[in-house]
Amino acid sequence: MGALLAVAAGLAAGTLLAPTVPAVDPPVDPAVGRLSERRLAAAVLFGCADSRDTTSQVQMARAGVAGITLLGSTPPADLRARLARVHRAAPHAVTIASDEEGGTVQRLAPLLGRLPSAATMGRWPQTRLERTAASYARRMSGVGVDMSLAPVADLDTTGGYIASLGRGFSSHPRAVGRDVTTWSRATESAGVVPVVKHWPGHGSAGDTHQRAARVPRLSVLERRDMVPFRMAMRAGAPVVMVGHLQARGLTKRGVPASQSRHALRILREQAGPDTVIVTDSLSMAASSSARGLSEPEAVISALRAGADWAMICTERMPRIVKAVTRALRSGVLPRSALEVSATRIRDLQP
Numbered sequence: 001m002g003a004l005l006a007v008a009a010g011l012a013a014g015t016l017l018a019p020t021v022p023a024v025d026p027p028v029d030p031a032v033g034r035l036s037e038r039r040l041a042a043a044v045l046f047g048c049a050d051s052r053d054t055t056s057q058v059q060m061a062r063a064g065v066a067g068i069t070l071l072g073s074t075p076p077a078d079l080r081a082r083l084a085r086v087h088r089a090a091p092h093a094v095t096i097a098s099d100e101e102g103g104t105v106q107r108l109a110p111l112l113g114r115l116p117s118a119a120t121m122g123r124w125p126q127t128r129l130e131r132t133a134a135s136y137a138r139r140m141s142g143v144g145v146d147m148s149l150a151p152v153a154d155l156d157t158t159g160g161y162i163a164s165l166g167r168g169f170s171s172h173p174r175a176v177g178r179d180v181t182t183w184s185r186a187t188e189s190a191g192v193v194p195v196v197k198h199w200p201g202h203g204s205a206g207d208t209h210q211r212a213a214r215v216p217r218l219s220v221l222e223r224r225d226m227v228p229f230r231m232a233m234r235a236g237a238p239v240v241m242v243g244h245l246q247a248r249g250l251t252k253r254g255v256p257a258s259q260s261r262h263a264l265r266i267l268r269e270q271a272g273p274d275t276v277i278v279t280d281s282l283s284m285a286a287s288s289s290a291r292g293l294s295e296p297e298a299v300i301s302a303l304r305a306g307a308d309w310a311m312i313c314t315e316r317m318p319r320i321v322k323a324v325t326r327a328l329r330s331g332v333l334p335r336s337a338l339e340v341s342a343t344r345i346r347d348l349q350p
Contacts, residue, residue: 024273025273025340026273026274026340026343026344026347027343028336028339028340028343029342029343029346029347031092031346032339032342032343032346033339035339035342037325037328037329037335038064038321038325039064039091040328040335040338040339040342041321041324041325041327041328041338042063042064042065042066042321042324043064043066043092043338043342043345043346044066044303044308044309044310044324044338044341044342044345045065045066045067045299045309045310045311045312045317045320045321045324046065046066046067046068046069046095046097046278046309046310046311046312047060047065047067047068047069047311047312047313047314047317048068048069048070048071048281048311048312048313048314049068049069049070049071050070050071050072051070051071051072051074051075051076051079051098051107051108052072052074052075052076054082054085054086056315057082057083057086058085058086058089059317060094060317061086061087061089061090061094062089062090062091063317063318063321064090064091064092065094065317065321066092066093066094066095066309066342066345066346066349067094067095067096067097067147067278067309067311067345068086068094068095068096068097069097069098069099069149069311069313070096070097070098070107070108070145071107071313072107073107073109073110074110075107075108075110075111075143077111079108079111079143079144080142080143080144083096083143083144083145084144087144092346092349093346093349094349095146095147095193095345095348095349096144096145096146096147097145097146097147097148097149097195098140098145098147098148098149099149099150100112100115100136100140100148100149100150101115101117101118101149101150101151101152101167102114102115102116102117102118102120102121102150103115103116103117103118103119103120103165103166103167104117104165104166104167105150105165105167108140108143108145111139111143112136112139112140112143113136113139115132115136117165117166117167118151118152118156118166118167118168118169118179119156119163119166119167119168119169120166121169121179122156122168122169122170122175122176122179126178126179126182129179129182129183129186130182130183130185130186131186132186133182133183133186133187133190134186134187134189134190135190136187137186137187137188137189137190137191137192138190138191140190140192141190141191141192145192146192146193146349147192147193147194147195147239147348148187148192148193148194148195149195149197149241150183150187150194150195150197151169151179151180151183151184151187151194151196151197152167152168152169152180152197152198152202153176153177153180153196153197153198153199153201153228153229153232154167154168154176154197154198154201154202154203154225154228155168155170155171155172155173155176155201155203155204155224155225155228156168156169156170156171156176156203157171157203157204158171159204160202160203160204160205160206161202161205161206161207161208162202162203162205163203168203171203173224173225173227173228174227174228174231176227176228177227177228177229177230177231177232178231180196180228180231180232180237181231181232181235181237184196184232184235184237185235188238193238193239193348194237194238194239195239195240195241195278196229196232196233196237196239196240196241197240197241197243197280198241198242198243198245198280199226199229199240199241199242199243199257199267200215200218200221200225200226200229200242200243200245200247200250200257200263200267201215201221201224201225201226201228201229201245202215202243202245203215203225204216204225205243205245208243208244208245208256208280208284208285208286208287209284209285209286210285211285211286211290212244212246212254212256212285212286212290212291213244213245213246213256213286214245214246214247215245215246215247216247217247217248217249217250218247218248218249218250219249221247221250226270229270230270233270233271233272233275237271237275238274238275238276238348239275239276239277239278239348240267240271240275240276240277240278241278241279241280242257242258242263242264242267242277242278242279242280242307243256243257243258243280244256244257244258244259244279244280244284244286244287245257245258245286247263250262250263250266251263254291255291256286256287256291258279258280258282258287258302258305258307259287259291259298259301259302259305260305261304261305261306263305264277264305264306264307265306268306274344274347275344276308276309276341276344276345276348277306277307277308277309278307278308278309278310278311279302279307279309279310279311280311281311281312281313282295282298282299282302282310282311282312283295283298283312283313283314287302295312295314295316295319295320296319296320296323296324297323298312299312299320299323299324300323300324300327300332300333303324303327303333303337303338303341304332304333306337307341308341308344308345309341309345310324
């Protein structure tokens, strides 16, 4: 929060800041070091469930899954009370998240009121954008939601999937960076964790829910699509979501950034040692079926590559926990790396 406030003026002026200098990993939380393999596996997973499906949410929380994303578009009126049950079921803290970008991507609108699309809000003054984000985040917190899977830092690129739904603030990188930083800062000030997405920039890509997707080569991304992300991360964004995007010079052919060791090393250098790297849902075709991978294989691939938190929207979460546990026990996933990731995640949690 302090870092966000400290650089706000510079970002508002359009200053492009250099990437964060990488530092040593944060020390492992002693409580994380004592976790069993099964509990550690669950501590780096992020599940999904319909907002009305309290039973599934409780089951994931009881298993130690560290995050749960609410799905659906008809949240129950008593959501706060239901989420309190979820928190009570968890042996450790669990983060409750929701997609709250505005426009067509807003799960809690029936409870909290509608937001305009990012494309509309991108034309607003920064003061109005900040007030709107803070007010909405306070309402999110009021119903028990800890994390907003927003803002979108992707460029509004004509012909791209993001632009087709009005999900981008602007086509101008620095304008997007200012809006994303303002939205993140205001969200965090209201007690909700913002998630900047989808690195390295989804603007030129198609729908990764349905198929593999490519974006321009790394040299283009660096001077264009990555600019808003660098601005937001330099300002202290606590979480960045990596997309299932392929790019020449960044990823090997057929491997999305969410599962690329090279891509995630670059992202870690830009984000710094404390920022949590979460994947977009690994049940999406671009990360699993289009690659010939099962959902458990996609999760393990992302964790091996360097993601901290593997999001997977599946009804078979026990199968995912079991697969990650086996990978830990066999050494496919090094315990030391997952302990660092679980520590980063715990530092975010309520």
